[in-house]
Amino acid sequence: MTRLEKNDRLVRLGLLMIALSAISVLAIITLFIFEQGTPIMFRYGFKSFLLGQDWYPSEKSFGLLPMIVGSLMVTFGALIIGVPLGLASAIFLTEFSHRRLTRILKPVIELLAGIPSVVYGFIGLMFLVPFIRDNFGGPGLSVLAASLILGIMILPTVISIAIDSIRAVPDSYREGSIALGATRWQTVRMVVLPAARSGIIAGIILGMGRAIGETMAVIMVAGNAADIPGSILAPVRTLTSNIALEMAYASGEHREALFATGVILFIIIMILNTIANVTSTRQRKK
Amino acid sequence: MKQRGILVRDFSHYYGENRSLNNINLDVYRNEILGIIGPARSGKSTFLACLNRLNDLIPGSRVEGKIVVDDQDIYGPEVDVVALRRKLGMVFATPVPLPLTIYENIVFGVRLLGKNNRPELDEIVEDSLEKAGLWAEVKDRLHTSALKLSGGQQQRLCIARVLALKPQYIMLDEPTSGLDPISTMKIEDSLRTLKKDYTIILVTNNTKQAARVADRTAFFLMGELVEIDETRVVFTRPSDKRTEAYLEGKFG
Amino acid sequence: MGGQLKLQPRTEQKVVQVFMYLMTSIAVLVLVFILVVILKNGLPQLNLEFLTKNPADMGREGGILSTIVATIFLTFIALLVATPLGVGTAIYLTEYTVESRITRIIRFGAECLAGIPSIIFGLFGFILFVNKLKFGWSILSGGLTLAFMVLPTIIRTSEEAIKAVPPAYRLVSFSLGSTRWQTVTRVVLPSAIPGIVTGVILSIGRSIGETAAVIFTAGSALRMPTSLFSSSRTMSVHFYILAKEGVSMPKAYGTAAVLVISILVINIVTYYLMEKYIKRKS
Numbered sequence: 001m002t003r004l005e006k007n008d009r010l011v012r013l014g015l016l017m018i019a020l021s022a023i024s025v026l027a028i029i030t031l032f033i034f035e036q037g038t039p040i041m042f043r044y045g046f047k048s049f050l051l052g053q054d055w056y057p058s059e060k061s062f063g064l065l066p067m068i069v070g071s072l073m074v075t076f077g078a079l080i081i082g083v084p085l086g087l088a089s090a091i092f093l094t095e096f097s098h099r100r101l102t103r104i105l106k107p108v109i110e111l112l113a114g115i116p117s118v119v120y121g122f123i124g125l126m127f128l129v130p131f132i133r134d135n136f137g138g139p140g141l142s143v144l145a146a147s148l149i150l151g152i153m154i155l156p157t158v159i160s161i162a163i164d165s166i167r168a169v170p171d172s173y174r175e176g177s178i179a180l181g182a183t184r185w186q187t188v189r190m191v192v193l194p195a196a197r198s199g200i201i202a203g204i205i206l207g208m209g210r211a212i213g214e215t216m217a218v219i220m221v222a223g224n225a226a227d228i229p230g231s232i233l234a235p236v237r238t239l240t241s242n243i244a245l246e247m248a249y250a251s252g253e254h255r256e257a258l259f260a261t262g263v264i265l266f267i268i269i270m271i272l273n274t275i276a277n278v279t280s281t282r283q284r285k286k
Numbered sequence: 287m288k289q290r291g292i293l294v295r296d297f298s299h300y301y302g303e304n305r306s307l308n309n310i311n312l313d314v315y316r317n318e319i320l321g322i323i324g325p326a327r328s329g330k331s332t333f334l335a336c337l338n339r340l341n342d343l344i345p346g347s348r349v350e351g352k353i354v355v356d357d358q359d360i361y362g363p364e365v366d367v368v369a370l371r372r373k374l375g376m377v378f379a380t381p382v383p384l385p386l387t388i389y390e391n392i393v394f395g396v397r398l399l400g401k402n403n404r405p406e407l408d409e410i411v412e413d414s415l416e417k418a419g420l421w422a423e424v425k426d427r428l429h430t431s432a433l434k435l436s437g438g439q440q441q442r443l444c445i446a447r448v449l450a451l452k453p454q455y456i457m458l459d460e461p462t463s464g465l466d467p468i469s470t471m472k473i474e475d476s477l478r479t480l481k482k483d484y485t486i487i488l489v490t491n492n493t494k495q496a497a498r499v500a501d502r503t504a505f506f507l508m509g510e511l512v513e514i515d516e517t518r519v520v521f522t523r524p525s526d527k528r529t530e531a532y533l534e535g536k537f538g
Numbered sequence: 539m540g541g542q543l544k545l546q547p548r549t550e551q552k553v554v555q556v557f558m559y560l561m562t563s564i565a566v567l568v569l570v571f572i573l574v575v576i577l578k579n580g581l582p583q584l585n586l587e588f589l590t591k592n593p594a595d596m597g598r599e600g601g602i603l604s605t606i607v608a609t610i611f612l613t614f615i616a617l618l619v620a621t622p623l624g625v626g627t628a629i630y631l632t633e634y635t636v637e638s639r640i641t642r643i644i645r646f647g648a649e650c651l652a653g654i655p656s657i658i659f660g661l662f663g664f665i666l667f668v669n670k671l672k673f674g675w676s677i678l679s680g681g682l683t684l685a686f687m688v689l690p691t692i693i694r695t696s697e698e699a700i701k702a703v704p705p706a707y708r709l710v711s712f713s714l715g716s717t718r719w720q721t722v723t724r725v726v727l728p729s730a731i732p733g734i735v736t737g738v739i740l741s742i743g744r745s746i747g748e749t750a751a752v753i754f755t756a757g758s759a760l761r762m763p764t765s766l767f768s769s770s771r772t773m774s775v776h777f778y779i780l781a782k783e784g785v786s787m788p789k790a791y792g793t794a795a796v797l798v799i800s801i802l803v804i805n806i807v808t809y810y811l812m813e814k815y816i817k818r819k820s
């Protein structure tokens with residue numbers, strides 16, 4: 001082996017080490033969160049964490065059910081608002097609007113993806129919360145407010161991924177369908193959407209991950225009461241808010257319980273990631 | 287007796303399970319132009335890639351047999367592949383100037399060796415461009431982008447870039463396939479001049495080009511070497527029926 | 539669809555088209571509304587004093603200079619760490635290996651990392667950097683946490699930029715006697731630089747806007763950072779505290795405007811670079 005080839009091997013080895021950084025970071029994060037969060041779960045039993053309804057850290061009562069339900073409710077709410085709006089926009093922008101309009105609107109929507117989440121929360125707090133309080137009753141800080149804000153926040157994600165997967169459908173499919181006498185909408189409904197389905201689903205799952213993981217915006221509009229909400233106008237606390245609200249002053253078992261909250265959140269996100277990963281790989285293979 | 291530069295013995299090449307070259311035996315003499323003709327996918331380009339081991343870059347590539355260049359078995363364990371590629375300069379079918387200036391394109395290979403002495407580089411640039419017949423056309427814009435040259439100029443730039451390496455062999459893979467007749471003529475002219483100092487292997491799908499410039503011609507078909515002889519002999523009295531058929535345009 | 543309500547295909551098409559038009563208008567208008575509100579209320583707060591004075595009285599008075607400085611430091615550290623790691627990973631994935639189990643694991647790791655909520659990064663950074671490594675609430679802890687957060691973005695954009703470099707360039711470079719590393723540094727990277735820069739800029743935008751991961755790692759002390767180990771409050775954390783605690787709405791709007799304008803400028807630059815150097819080529 002010549003000197004150059006030896007150098008080349010060294011470089012390859014060095015780069016492999018660097019390339020393993022991403023996966024190592026993931027491993028370290030997992031390790032630390034679980035190391036901090038699981039002992040307390042074993043001590044008190046998984047059941048009391050997952051199904052306990054009372055969160056009174058000062059009295060050693062660490063029921064996370066209200067937060068789990070809260071996260072699921074606002075995420076579901078976000079999807080009810082974000083998915084129809086997002087999909088309709090994506091279909092409109094790819095199949096029905098003028099090319100020029102799409103050229104302007106798509107970047108605008110993607111730019112708005114960069115607005116920090118605190119800003120969304122702030123707008124929710126200033127406009128949405130008073131609006132809900134005055135028109136529907138309740139404190140305004142509510143499941144509804146959180147769902148609306150999250151629904152808007154996931155719009156850019158859902159729209160841009162849906163646009164990309166609709167665009168990936170070959171034009172020959174559309175031409176074939178239109179040549180058979182279908183209208184534009186029939187073509188979209190019966191040919192384009194089924195072909196783009198797995199990409200769209202991956203986009204929705206990513207949006208879902210974003211909604212369930214969002215913290216600051218939710219804290220500002222959700223009211224944060226650690227009870228299972230009785231209606232969509234009642235305040236709600238999510239897993240993420242639970243961590244962020246109490247981390248600053250928690251210590252001892254209280255802090256461990258917050259890490260346990262992180263563990264549950266982590267597991268939910270990993271499941272979603274894996275589903276999204278599998279779905280999008282499947283589309284790529286097709 | 288002419289001096290032999292390259293010896294190819296019982297050489298086969300595989301991509302995965304597919305055999306792309308089958309038991310090739312031939313010699314390349316010094317300071318000749320060896321033309322290689324044959325229809326598409328006959329293994330001509332693969333053969334060139336095997337000579338300077340560019341085939342190493344393709345996953346699943348595997349060889350059998352022996353190629354000896356200047357008394358060195360190039361698939362032997364002690365071979366410096368980088369030095370081998372400098373010795374056998376390569377010009378590709380489509381001209382690919384790197385996105386650099388004309389000057390930097392020419393000295394790219396020289397700089398790789400760590401030579402950065404300006405007067406020395408200047409001399410190499412002028413010398414290589416002169417030999418490739420491009421100096422007069424570009425000497426006033428050496429520091430502009432090479433991408434702005436015409437197709438024919440770009441291909442001559444690629445030849446000059448190879449010459450700057452001071453190779454012993456120049457391999458050209460259908461170098462004029464995308465060019466107009468005048469550019470083609472200019473390149474053929476430079477090849478005839480270059481023959482004095484270099485050994486040239488010219489792969490071409492244009493049989494007339496081989497007839498015009500090659501001293502000897504080899505005919506490849508489906509990974510096999512059908513025949514190799516003086517160009518005059520191959521074109522007038524081919525010993526194999528398939529060569530005759532190909533030259534008459536019956537296939538390919 | 540269909541069901542009881544049977545429409546002529548043409549009529550159905552018209553109805554659907556109007557519906558989609560409305561939905562798109564709502565989506566776009568809501569997003570634009572947010573922008574307009576922030577700028578309309580925030581721009582009047584902006585003046586030289588706001589940008590060049592430190593906050594006083596918990597942020598009720600003065601400007602936001604120290605938070606701007608803290609944001610810049612934090613972002614700088616994040617990119618200093620994440621850029622070499624991300625670009626190195628991309629080079630390995632594209633130039634030094636073929637698709638295999640290892641590359642799939644690396645890509646999967648990067649994708650998972652991209653999906654982890656910022657609050658989890660915050661928890662992790664708090665335990666590792668603030669507690670275990672004893673960096674305390676500091677610029678360093680916050681910067682390292684952000685570095686891990688933006689790493690997947692840099693990997694992905696660099697990989698795309700490197701893949702967009704024509705394969706013929708590599709072949710030519712090898713044929714002229716380059717080693718792999720010379721090919722990477724002299725041919726591939728120079729052509730991929732604009733795309734890589736795009737990823738870096740995108741990461742700057744994310745770092746500036748991040749709150750949850752920063753608040754538990756960089757802290758929220760309202761003073762000018764003096765060293766890597768100073769606890770300091772970034773713009774977005776400052777904005778969050780002003781708004782959440784109701785300290786001062788005018789100052790909150792002003793901070794939000796600075797935040798939003800800088801991120802918009804960054805994203806517009808990115809978008810322009812992306813159009814010019816990545817999408818066109820591939």
